[in-house]
Structure formats: C-alpha cells, structure tokens
Amino acid sequence: MIKRKWNINGKIQNIQFEEDQRLLDVLRDVLDLTGTKEGCGEGECGTCSVIINGELKLACLQLAAVLPDGTDILTIEGVEKTSLGKRIQRSFIETNAVQCGFCTPGMIIASFYLLSNHKKPDRKTIKRALSGNLCRCTGYNSIFEAIELASGRK
C-alpha cells in the first residue's frame, strides 16, 4: 500500500492506495469523487481531466504513486467552490452546453484551466484549449458560447 498526503480540492487528506492504481481509480474508488469520469482509459476523450499542481492533466494516464506528498489536485467537486468555477457552471447551463453531461465535468475542468490562464480568450484559443475533450452531443458551439459568456466576452 502507498500512503500519501495530498491537498485535494483545498483539503489536506491522508490516503492509501495500491501501487498500480491510476489517479482516476484513487479519485473514484478510494476518495469516492465520482464526478471525474472514465470515457476511454487511454487519454483520448478528456472526461477524466483534473488539475494537478496548476496543470491540466488526464487522471487515466496518471499513476497515483508517483505523485508525492503535498500534491495539489483540483477535481470537478472542487471547482464549484470557486467563483470562476461557479460562473463557468452557470454559463454551461445557460447556453445549453450540457446535454448528456458525461463529458461535462472534464469540459468544465478544461474551461476552468483556460480561463484561469486567459481572461478573455478568442474563439481560436477556446477551440485549441478544448481540443483534448470530446463531446458527442452538442457539436461544441454551445460550449464555446458558455466559455465566452463566463469570460464576459458575450
């Protein structure tokens, strides 16, 4: 068993997990943070997007054991505690950027990461920033609009 002390969504937590577990399994099975989804398990769909130490990462490609004590992890469950997160979530509902909702947590994490680094991104920047997150329902337009709305561009 591996023991770690991580800062998860702003809370220091002591956790134990198997050495071969992915961060995705630790989040979902050990910590019961099931908002992070598994869509493909090989880093293509983006449904498991999380922010680790300020960087956008895929939890399905991240071996948990290599993350040392003190690692900062932000998941969808932590996003709603921030004012930017709340704004993005409201915008997603407003522009109907959410249909089935399975890509949504990852999409919101990617949007949160984008808007944390660019205050008012243009369309091209938005498209690039979301290119690692697949959505099969919306056709993406409403998601672009949600980000523009949250950024105050619209």
Add this chain to the structure above:
Amino acid sequence: MYIGKNINRIDGFERVTGRLKFIADYKMDNMLYGLTVRAPVAKGKLKGIIFDKHFNFSDITIVTASDIKGENIIHIIKDDMPCLVKDQIEYLGEPVALIAAKSLKMAYEALRHIKVEVEEETPIMGIEEIVKTYKREPDSLTYFYRPCINKGDVNKGFDEASYIVEAEFYTGFQEHLYLEPQGMLTYQKNGKFYSIGSLQCPYYVRPAVAKVLGIKEEDVIVIQAPTGGAFGGKEDFPSLLAAHTALLCQKSGKPVIMIYDREEDISFTTKRHPSYVHHKAGVMKEGRIIALESTIIFDAGAYTTLSPVVLSRGALHACSVYNIPNVRISANAIKSNVPPTGAFRGFGAPQTLFAMESFIDTIAHRLKLSPYDIRKKNLIKTGSEMATGQKLTESVAIDKCLDRLINISDFKKKYESYKKQSKSRETETLKGIGIATVMHGASFTGSGELILKSKGAIQLNPDGTIEILIANTDMGQGVQTIFPQIVASKLNIPIELVRCPLPDTSRVPNSGPTVASRTTMIVGRIISLCCDELLSLFEKHFKDSVKIEKGFLIIGKNKKRIPFKKAAESITNRKPLYIEKQYDFPPDQVWDETDFKGTAYPVYSWGAIAVEIEVNKFTFEVRPINLYSVYEIGKAINPKFSMGQLEGGSIQALGYGLIERCDLKNGKFFQNRLQTYIIPTSEDIPEMKTVILEEPYSRGPFGAKGLGELPHNGVAPAIRNAILNALSIEINEIPITPEVILKHMKNRGLI
C-alpha cells in the same frame, strides 16, 4: 406559457457539478464485477470452454448457456439471437460465458485462465463482399428482410426519358461513440430483479431479462440511470447486457455490475448498418426525374435484431424529397458475421439519403444542370404523392427550407465561382460548396404506433405538484425539461410544480421506446391528452366550467378564482390523482406492410443543408469551413434544446461523412479504440449557421414534430457534393478520407 422559451435544463446543476451518478458511479454492498468470455472467431462451432485447472475459480461466479433457466434468447423482433452461445458462433466476440468476481482485478485475472475452443468456419464479412456475392450468387446469402416499393411503371418511365443515369453508393459502419460506455447493474430485492443502467428503452429490457431468467415480467423492474449519450446505441444492446448481469445476479445471489471499457464497447456493440445502393434514373432533358429504380443492401450483421425496421426506414427515405412518378425499390437486409448492426440516429435514412442526395448532384453534374435547379424541378409539395402512394397533406416545407438555405449560404454565386476556380499548381487549396435536401419521417414506421399502443400518465399530488410518468428516457436531449414545459403550458401553471423523473417500470406505464424522433411528438401528445382529462375532471369535481389562468382555476360564469394548489388539494382528497391516456392513432393513417403502400409516417420534418469546404490539393485533406442549415420542425418547444439537437446531430453527421472509419480486418474492427476511431473535436468543426422554421403539425403538441434524427440525414451528401464542386470528381462512398480521394484521383488518372 413556456412554449418556444429557452428554459434551462432542469437537471443542469447536477450535471455541471459532477453530482449526477451515472451507472459506473453506483456501488452496492457485496457487489460483484462482471466480465464476458467471448468467441475468438467470426464463425464456427463451440467445442468447449476450458477452465485452467491450476487457477482457483472458487470465488468466481460462472454462467454458461446451460445455466440459463429461461430461454436462451434475446427477444427483439425475431427470436434468433442467443443470450450466450450454445453451439454456433456467428460473430467474433459473441458472448460465450459470463464471469463475476469481488473486484474487477480478480475478474480479469480469472478471464485470463479461460479458453474457448472452436472449430472455425468460413465467415462472410464486409459490405463489398456481400455485394459481390449478391451479384454472383444471390441465393447463397441469408436475407432477414426484403421489402419492395412499387409506384407507376418504371420501364415505361425509362422508355420515355431523355437520359438514363446510373450510379452505385457505399456507406460504412459508424460507431455511436456515446461518451459513457455501456453499463448495467442488476440486484435482487424482495424476490424481484432490479436492472438499472444506461439505456433508452426500459420496456425493451424488461421482457428480455424476464425471458432469460424464466420469471414473470412483473418480477423484473427496469430503472434508467442517467444516460451519458445513446444515439440509438442504447436502444437494442442494453437488453443483452441486462440479461447478462441478471444471469450472474441470479446465480450468485449478489448485485452484479458490468461496465464495458471503450475497446469492448466499440468492438462488440451495435453500429450503423453499412450500405450499398444502386440507383438508375430516367431523366427528362430539363432535369425532371420520371423514373427511379433502386437496389438497397444493408449489412445486418449476425442476427435479425432491429434490421427489418432499419431497412424499412431506409427504403422509405430512398427517393429523398422528390416527387417521382415511377419508382421501383428493392431492399435487402443481409446476414453477415459481424456483431449485429443496430439502431443509430437516422435509422437507415442517412444511408439511403446519402445515396439519393449524391445521385441528384451526379445527375445535375452529368446533364450540366445546377444542383439548385434540378432540386426545384423535382421537390415534393403539399398534395404530392410519395413512392408508397401517401399523399402529403400538411406541414410540407422543403421548398421553403431550400430557398432560405440558398439565401443564407449565397450558394448560387459560390457554386459557380468555385466551379471555375483555377486548378493551377500555385494554389494549395480548392474550395467547394454542396447542398442536400432531406426529410425525416417522425415516429414509428407504418402501423408501428398502432401496435405499440403507448400509454403515458400524469399524477396530480395533493400538494399541487404534478409528476409526468412516462417510459421515455432523457439521454441529453432534454425530456426532463421539455415535458414539464408542455404540461405547465397546457395547464397554465408554474413549471416549478411539474417534474418528469427518469423512468422506473414499477412506476411508469409503457409509453414506448425513446427512439424514432417520437418522444416529443407522440408521447408529448399523450401527455397533452392527460392534461385535457385533468381539466375535465376539475369540471366534474366543481360541477361547472373550468379554465386555468396563471396558476388559478377560474370556475363558472362568475369566475371564481381558486389557486391551483388549493384546487389540487380539493380534487385529490389527500390521495394522488393518476390520469393515464393512450396514443390516439390517426384513423386516416393506413399502412399495408406487405405491399409497402399507404401512410408510412404521419408527418415529416424537413431540412436543407449547405457545406462549404476547402480541399488541400496535395494532402487531400477536406476542411469544412461553413455549415449552413435550415430545418423545419413544426414547433421548437425549447429553441436552445432544438438547436442542441440540430448542431450536435450535424457534427455527428460530419464525422460520418468525413472521418469516422471503421474497417474490418480479420473479422475485427481495426478502429476499435479512441486512438484509432476518430470523431470530430472542437478544432474540426466549421462555423455553423442554423435556422429553424416552424410549420405547425396539427396533431403535435403545440405543433411540434420530431427532430432528433433529422440533422444526421443531409450533412454527408452535402460534403460529397461540395467535393464534386471543388474537384469535379464523383466520390460515391463515405467516409471521404484523404485516402479515398487519393484512390479516386488515381483511378481517374488525375495524378
């Protein structure tokens, strides 16, 4: 009134916060994790299932065909598909046995110690091989269904025509690629089996599970878990998956969950039917089509499943939106040794509409007519007669859609200028624009709705809230919001009083499956009828005339006002009031299934699409630049939801036409992961301009018609026609990847 308003998704908060529990997020005490032991060949005899003697299977639940207490059949249309292989293997990966263990890790470990022994036979696979065999020895094939449509006299039409034009078209497999893979959980409580999962049709799953377990339907309760996309992929398949989890649950006595990983999902679940269409048309000099003869072949895969109805819809959309006096269509659903192909948004129509909408541009190209003019000369109008003899009486708007499209896309000018663009070496890209005009018949084909006899209900609670009780599922399209909009508007009460929970067969009547663009139009009508009934019950209760205005009942001539909540309290007498209604099938909708004559669909929705592209002359990569669409859908109950369906469907169709390739290699899908099966990303999509037109349908709730599948019908042929405009070559197959363009350029000696 909430109709035509952009109401926010009622369950939006749960979805944006990650609080919504999908089936993979469920955990139960003592829950086991199930896996499937699969056939290693595409065709053969099952000789044995070998369990490694050195592995300890004592903690593993094992189910094979001999454990099935009921019938080893998954009932869909015909009873030809087994739940588990007994003797004969019909596709690679066909379920042979099931196992379950305390952890997924243990289950995988056990799976590695099970071997399936077979005697291999020669399979038939792939649409090209099917067509080759069909042309040489048609009697050697197995046909699941072979309907024909006849109108007028095709031979006479060919004799009278100025030109005869012929072409062949192919379309490939398409994977639904719902972001949430298939998943199901079955547990037992008080002698009943509960199956909860990601699914579209709870009342398909219930009888399927009961049949396999050998128990009464009433002892199976099916509950929809929030469903992460479906697109038809969770119409037929969940019946098989639920039967599997139920068998493991029956044998182990414990809850069993099965969640497919992506590779398993793409490899072994349903796909869109690959197709072949041969068209022969008799055309007059000015472009009028007077005869059309078509042969349609759909690759149905290993078992019948839904193929007869998919093929019917395909055949019924084969003439597209044109009024052709002489028609002969023969359609074939043919068996092959791949996983059964199944329901997918559009349900056969995208295949045949790709063929016809490409064919009409081929005719225009060969006769030197404009794609716009040839369509204008042949479009159906109110009063036109379809190939089945159906006379169109209302809500026919394809002419309007086309004219509006030409206007917003500037089609005529762009088409002419791209046709003349210099093909010189200096320019890296060539531009093109193509159009397509399509329709989609809303609700079940022919007598389908008559046979279904769908029932829906509303329940008025003593506190004045209303629950909508239907079997229809929200998989993203917005049922849980749209239905409260309909009820709150019919009754003139605040929408906050109305809710539409996810279906649970122990609570909701069978309002039919969530398929065929039928939910809003058909089930919405049933629920409207329930609201009418509630009003008349209020009149009986208060023994006077009643209408509702802004949440108040207005009673009698002296207009006594009672708040709706008070009125509810009074009429319910502390017990919920349950009102159930059945769909009132239109008496004038007559359909002859044997001869394919009569009213195939009560009404159609319409669409005109233009796609503007750039083709790289050196890499043959096609980039869609602009996508213009005009759709006529009767009435948009919630315009932003309608737009969500139209835009989302268009991009799924863009993938179908351009990039989504699924090839068979040695019986396997080569592109069986997300690294290889490519769907459009945020960077692949064009600028979109989408216009909604409304020509209300007299029987739809507030005039609404079906719209969910319509946007899948026209994008692929519009892309193909844009490539014809840009490169002057007819490419009659999709997806049109760079490799396909290269092949066609080489075949024509252009490079």
